Amino acid sequence: MTSGRTATVGRPRGFDVDEALDAAVRVFWAQGYEGASLDDLTGAMRINRTSMYRAFGNKEELFSRALARYTEGPASYVAQALAQPTAREVAAAFLGGSVRATTLPDCPTGCLGVQGSLAAGASGRPARDLLAAWRESGTAHLRDRFQRAVDGGDLPADADPGLLARYLMTVANGIAVQAAGGTSRDELQLVADLTMRSWPPVSS
Amino acid sequence: MTSGRTATVGRPRGFDVDEALDAAVRVFWAQGYEGASLDDLTGAMRINRTSMYRAFGNKEELFSRALARYTEGPASYVAQALAQPTAREVAAAFLGGSVRATTLPDCPTGCLGVQGSLAAGASGRPARDLLAAWRESGTAHLRDRFQRAVDGGDLPADADPGLLARYLMTVANGIAVQAAGGTSRDELQLVADLTMRSWPPVSS
DNA sequence: TCCCTTCGGTACCGATCGGTGCAAAAATCT
DNA sequence: AGATTTTTGCACCGATCGGTACCGAAGGGA
Structure with a gap:
């Protein structure tokens, strides 16, 4: 049996x-x-x-x-952001979530997906590649979500979903580096707010 | 003697x-x-x-x-960017320089100042702290440069030089992470261009 | 030429690395 | 109770880590 x-x-x-x-x-x-x-x-x-x-x-x-x-723990904000109803809310939740997750009170600062391994010797290469794929997967999910936003008219028809996703992931990864360096949650939230003031950035 | x-x-x-x-x-x-x-x-x-x-x-x-x-070698673009005549040119040169420096043809991808050490065990902590101070120094130089731009009327009087500097460094560090993950120079330049389309981001 | 100083090669140091063999302990199945 | 299966603790493995003692080699100064 x-x-x-x-x-x-x-x-x-x-x-x-x-x-x-x-x-x-x-x-x-x-x-x-x-x-x-x-x-x-x-x-x-x-x-x-x-x-x-x-x-x-x-x-x-x-x-x-x-x-x-x-x-599915500290980084669950990504899935939650992707489930937001509008592209703007997706972006704001993604950036805000990354600010909070990289500055959690009783946790290490920064993001495991970034500082877990960016550059490594031979023994750490599989871990480095795993993290690169992990980040790339997040970017792909954002791209697909923004493509749906374009299809549904939530984003301009000439918007580039792949570029918008890459852009957001770039800012989020930068936030992770800043947090690892000791930048405070409040200051990083200001950076996220500043990024959102020009969302969506014009493509043409 | x-x-x-x-x-x-x-x-x-x-x-x-x-x-x-x-x-x-x-x-x-x-x-x-x-x-x-x-x-x-x-x-x-x-x-x-x-x-x-x-x-x-x-x-x-x-x-x-x-x-x-x-x-003074691959990262000399920072000093060159700071010497540009206008704040906008500083920002564009800084982001463009970081895109090029993190995707140099016959060099490792990414930025030594980021992936040299973000998280480390006990033995690597001094190196990690050195790099954090190195990045913070770059941010401080940008801040001072933007403060002079505000003083000279090149940036709006209500612009926040510290926030603008933090924002730019965040995008540049994100570009470094993307480059380390294999994103191409062309795509990263599009991200830099997108960032510059909304420069300077409004503060209020 | 002799002396002094610094450089370069070998061989080695103790500590730590990731990983494993072995046997006792603790549970279920018959 | 006895057999079986899995976990746990201890000791240990070879390899590699960063760092160094030692000595010959290679130069300048007197």
Whole structure:
């Protein structure tokens, strides 16, 4: 009988996977992929080295799982922004969300998707490429959303959805860099407001 | 007699310091501070490990020297932009320069000042802080330049020089992240153009 | 020529890196 | 109860990390 539920044979796991992932997210977020050692990670996750390997495979897969957890946690503002009714509200929610997510009170500043790994040695290259694809996926979702806005008349017919998406992602990534450097939430919100004052930017 | 010139006693150095620094710049640029090992660095610099330590002290000081070399080399567009006659030309030159510098044909993509170290473990923290100060210094120069533009009537009297500087640096840093992710020079120039279409953004 | 200073190459240091082998512990299944 | 399966803790692996001691090589000054 291949039951739908997970088999419960064997010794049960002594920790919560999601809680452990949340801890790993914070370490990768603050120190980057290469800067986070196994001791840093397992120490924060409060689990043994061996338990981590049993549960997640290796450091690279742990990072991948942590990124997924980050996406549906601190970075959930992206999906929420995409669901806004108008293109302008999408843009404002995306920028405002990125300001808040990069300056959360009890979290590392900046964005895991940016500072997790921008440049890396050989061992960190898969993580770097994973993050680049992650950011590119966000840009693609914005583009598709703006294309629908053009199709529905919410944006001018001559607007370039791809360019608008690239532009917004550029500002958001810049906000992440600023936040990592210590710029305050208030000042970054002013930057987001300033960006929104000229939205949508004219294409011609 | 303490002569002003460097003493020439002893065996002369067998390599050119600036050439070696240029090689180190490229390694740090492509792999980040933590991702660049001593073997990577000395291999690219074509000098011995010992020679590097004699000439530069340690990895951290080498990074500092490499950043200075980067500033007066690939990042010299910043100083050039600041010297433009009008605030609008400053902004356009700054953004255009960042697009070109982050997509140089035979160099790593992105900006050393960003991807050199955004998040780091304990050993990379000094490098990370150095880069944060480096970016902040650029923002401060832009702010001072825009303040002079306000004083001289080149920008509206109610313009906020600090906010405009932060905004421009945010877009430039975002461009650097995009470039590191593989976005082409042409597309990034379109983003820069789009940003300049609404310059200066209204403050009130 | 002899001395002094600096450079360059080798070989090595202790520490830390990511990853694993092994056996005890803790649960279910028969 | 005994067999089976999975987790956990400890010790350990080879490789690599940044950094250095040592010594011959290569130059200038007297």
